[in-house]
Amino acid sequence: MRLSSFKYLVRQGWHSMVSNRLMTLASIGVLVACLMITGVAVLLSVNVGSYVDYLETFNEIEFFIDDSAPADVVENLKLQLPLAQNVAFCEYISKAAAVEDMRGWLGENGDVMNDYAGEGNEQNPLPASFRISLTDVSDMANTVQRLQSMGAYAVPAQDGTAVTYNAFYRINSPTELSSTLVNLRRIVSYVGWGLVIVLGVVSVVVISNTIRLTVFARRKEINIMKFVGATNAFIRLPFFVEGMTVGAISALLATGIVGGAYYGLEQALLQPDALWLSEFTRCMLPFFEIIGPLAGGFLLFGISIGGIGCASSIRKHLKV
Amino acid sequence: MPTTDMIRFENVKKVYTGIESKSADIVALHNVNLSIQKGEFVFVLGHSGAGKSTFLKLILREEKATEGRVFVNGRDLSKIRQRDIPYLRRGLGVVFQDFRLIPSMTAYENVAFAMRVTNIPERQIKRRVPYVLSLVGLSGKAHSLPQELSGGEQQRIALARALVHSPPIIIADEPTGNIDPELSVEIMELLQAINSLGTTIVVVTHEHDLAARFKKRTILIDHGEVVDDGVSPYGKEAAYL
Numbered sequence: 410m411r412l413s414s415f416k417y418l419v420r421q422g423w424h425s426m427v428s429n430r431l432m433t434l435a436s437i438g439v440l441v442a443c444l445m446i447t448g449v450a451v452l453l454s455v456n457v458g459s460y461v462d463y464l465e466t467f468n469e470i471e472f473f474i475d476d477s478a479p480a481d482v483v484e485n486l487k488l489q490l491p492l493a494q495n496v497a498f499c500e501y502i503s504k505a506a507a508v509e510d511m512r513g514w515l516g517e518n519g520d521v522m523n524d525y526a527g528e529g530n531e532q533n534p535l536p537a538s539f540r541i542s543l544t545d546v547s548d549m550a551n552t553v554q555r556l557q558s559m560g561a562y563a564v565p566a567q568d569g570t571a572v573t574y575n576a577f578y579r580i581n582s583p584t585e586l587s588s589t590l591v592n593l594r595r596i597v598s599y600v601g602w603g604l605v606i607v608l609g610v611v612s613v614v615v616i617s618n619t620i621r622l623t624v625f626a627r628r629k630e631i632n633i634m635k636f637v638g639a640t641n642a643f644i645r646l647p648f649f650v651e652g653m654t655v656g657a658i659s660a661l662l663a664t665g666i667v668g669g670a671y672y673g674l675e676q677a678l679l680q681p682d683a684l685w686l687s688e689f690t691r692c693m694l695p696f697f698e699i700i701g702p703l704a705g706g707f708l709l710f711g712i713s714i715g716g717i718g719c720a721s722s723i724r725k726h727l728k729v
Numbered sequence: 730m731p732t733t734d735m736i737r738f739e740n741v742k743k744v745y746t747g748i749e750s751k752s753a754d755i756v757a758l759h760n761v762n763l764s765i766q767k768g769e770f771v772f773v774l775g776h777s778g779a780g781k782s783t784f785l786k787l788i789l790r791e792e793k794a795t796e797g798r799v800f801v802n803g804r805d806l807s808k809i810r811q812r813d814i815p816y817l818r819r820g821l822g823v824v825f826q827d828f829r830l831i832p833s834m835t836a837y838e839n840v841a842f843a844m845r846v847t848n849i850p851e852r853q854i855k856r857r858v859p860y861v862l863s864l865v866g867l868s869g870k871a872h873s874l875p876q877e878l879s880g881g882e883q884q885r886i887a888l889a890r891a892l893v894h895s896p897p898i899i900i901a902d903e904p905t906g907n908i909d910p911e912l913s914v915e916i917m918e919l920l921q922a923i924n925s926l927g928t929t930i931v932v933v934t935h936e937h938d939l940a941a942r943f944k945k946r947t948i949l950i951d952h953g954e955v956v957d958d959g960v961s962p963y964g965k966e967a968a969y970l
Binding site: 637638640643644 | 890
């Protein structure tokens, strides 16, 4: 296509938008509303995701070792557990290290632990343990079961049979918390995508109706174009320009509104009065990190919706 | 197909299938065989519902023949691809009874529009449109809007638009239907002048007086069939109209 023709078609699209300005404004209004709701849903979803990620870092499982477990079994576990499936991090806490930990927690009263300190101290009641964090928290229950089975060892009995024991006498695993977090993330994600799809369809219908009105107003022109030999692509282009421009303007407005609100919220959470929300603030994605993808997403969404809405409304009038 | 055939119908039948299952099929054209040569001036005459519009729609490939073959400008329209139809139409200048001018565009813009939408450079448009407007005697009205012009002048703009691509065939669908009798003659004379330059002209009309006046080849269609084909005036025509 020639540049002069392209310019002509773009001018036609723009002219049509200005001629039907009330309908154009109505479409932009509805599309901005749809984009805003979609944007808020997506931002909420990614921030909840970020918060869940943060909470997951505290998702530590403790495997307490029975004092009677043979040393070679414990040594084996030290080698095998870090290599086990779904284990992101594994730390062995000896009995003496547990005492030191406890001393740290007790703070200025830590002296009470003096009698139990030192390697091989027989009076030390605290068990050795493994602290493990997982790669995939959603598989916590299965992983715990699998790791626990690795602690099993057999001891020959006097009657010649073997008795099975487990090196782990207790396991502290926040299984419920992990499943709650996983469910929360899933729900937020489903709701977010559900909103994106529903509002996407609503937006297509709105744009499609606007373009349909324009097409109807210009049906005579389209008919003439067909009879003088204009190609379908040539006829469609001004309507695409109109649909996509409505989409792009709506995207820019929605970016301004949602981005501005997000920035305002971020600033408000940084105020001293809001320090009680510091847990959330820490996980909130910074404004400068979200504004690019937000604007890009809105533009892509708006322009695509404009194009799809246009394509769906003009087809009938091209059958001449 | 001989090179001089501009339009040829071979055993053409067109049936419109009923929209609802209960409504009967309508046979609009049946067993139509004809050919129109390069440089001919032909009237296609018939009363309302005779099949004239279907005849036109088949030439413009707005409709496809149910049976038989239609050739236009050397192309078999039963084989033409959907995306090639615009290029077929660029070789056909069409004039309608209701002029089909865009009210918001001046005479110049209406004619230029036909060139713009077919991707012709602006430079060429600026050269060609004033020339075509001068051919139809409307150079002085280039900047008038259609509603500021008489019916005859509007039809001349439509004719200028049809001429702008220098098509080898011009098809005029009831070109005098919406204008005064004196202006009708003016339009027909203009078409004759265009024909004298070698352009094939097909005028579809129900006005047998008009056809009789110009003594040109007249194809008479009735109930979807070509019932006569010869130089008007002649007896059969009056019997049908």
